[in-house]
Amino acid sequence: MAFHPRRAVAVFWKDFLDLRKNKGLLWTMAALPAVLVLVPVGIVYGYAHDPGDPSLRTMALFYDPHVQLSVNAARFLIDKTLTDWFGLYLIMPVFVPIFISSQSVAGEKERRTLEPLLASPVTAAEILAGKSVASLVPAVALSVLAFILLCVLVDAVAWPFTHELLLPNQMWLFGVLVIAPLFAFFGNGVAVLVSARVAEARMAQQLSGLVTLPLIGLVGGQLAGLLKAGTVYYAVEGGVVLLLDAALIVATVRLFDRERLISRWV
């Protein structure tokens, strides 16, 4: 069974067009990056606005008891906030494909559009490829745009205090360009797999969304001082997700077939 890229592109074209016209979904998708950009900007502003606040040293010592007196506590906390925040930022590339793929796969079942689609010459692999790209492109684009906005706003609020650009730094660049796409692939894979098994887009979103819980747990560990985040830490997270991505590809190719989709639906 040959793979016809033109048919996969047709699926991408239709899904992308449908997404552009789905205002409700676009607003929902925009809310997440807005929160993930504005909250750290607010925190950095708080530290940079009053860097002489004596309570900042107490906070810095909580996170690192060995922090030197020569190190400015506000700057230490700003750096720590930006490093830890990347863990939460990763929720975005996971969640956006979940929003989109749940709508595009389980949504097709729900709206009864899947049967005519499956009765056309397009193969399951072409559907899978087209839908995945239609979900990954907005997720990665949104992640990069949110990162650019984060850089601009963080540097704007921190500049009066630091007099240097804090973002982009090496860790964030590596994270946004390498780790985030791996996480986006993971979110999409989970959503496609779950969507193939359930009948409703909402249920697919809720079940797939559960995969963000470990991420939130890890950030909780960072904030509690139990885990120390950094480039290596995020690279290890990325490595684990890469392995999960490979497992998801195998599972999805095996489970995403016409008969299973039709039989599960009826």
Add this chain to the structure above:
Amino acid sequence: MSAIDVSALTKRFGQRAALDRVTFEVHSGEVFGLLGPNGAGKTTTVRILTGLLSPTEGEATVCGLSVRDGGESLRRSVGLLTENPGLYDRLTARENLLFFIKLNELEPSAAWMRAASFLARFGLAGREDEPCGSYSKGMRQKLAIVRAIVHQPKILFLDEPTSGLDPEAARTVRDAIAELAADGSTIVLCSHNLFEVEQLCRRVAVIKTKLLAVATIDSLRKADPVLEIHLAGDPARFSSAVASLPFVPEVSVSDSALRVHLQREDQAPDVISCLASAGARIYSAVPTHTPFEQVYLDLIRQQEVG
């Protein structure tokens, strides 16, 4: 020549048999009815014949391609209209059709010209740039028919094409199907609407998991001919004389007429001779046929009893 050849087709979902050794054929250029109650296996049959499901046992060929390994070629040869039109509501009619034109890898401008001519025939011209969500049910169904035929399939499967439509919309969809039939398309029509089936189809298969009958509608109706005889006086006086004939399975009296069920139409003269011998004065004797609905219900009931 057979467009579809179905032989001992069986489909099980777990332990439950949805189809059990069903056999029939559909000739090229005919409109063939697939009838049966809800859950009889009509949709399963269509899904197998359109390459969406694989049979558990048996074989079927569509345009000479096996449903087991016909795959993409088979799906290119057929068009499917599902009970629910399954349109993308946020997309316009043009975008819906272009999507399927792309999936079928057709030359876009030629395919769109063809689609536009069908839209015009079905009264949808000028509405192609409106979102499908704003269409009425009848318009949606007609657009779905255009989508099913845009790639010029050799065989068109219509699963409950007028289900849930108001009488006017159902009429326009029926007219659209009749136009396609007049063009010589091979059409398989699944429907509960026996009036529609009588209007559009010549041959039908009645299934209820198993095949109950496959024949022309005329032959199914003629299989149980009835002679309606109007007599002077009370017709009930002569019913026992007629009932004594060995080839008469049933005699009834209604509206001052004697209704005599026959095994074959050519037995009618013997009934008339019998009545004349018994002294009956006959005004008229008209051979009639059991309504198709009655034939269908009898077939379903016979299987339930069996």
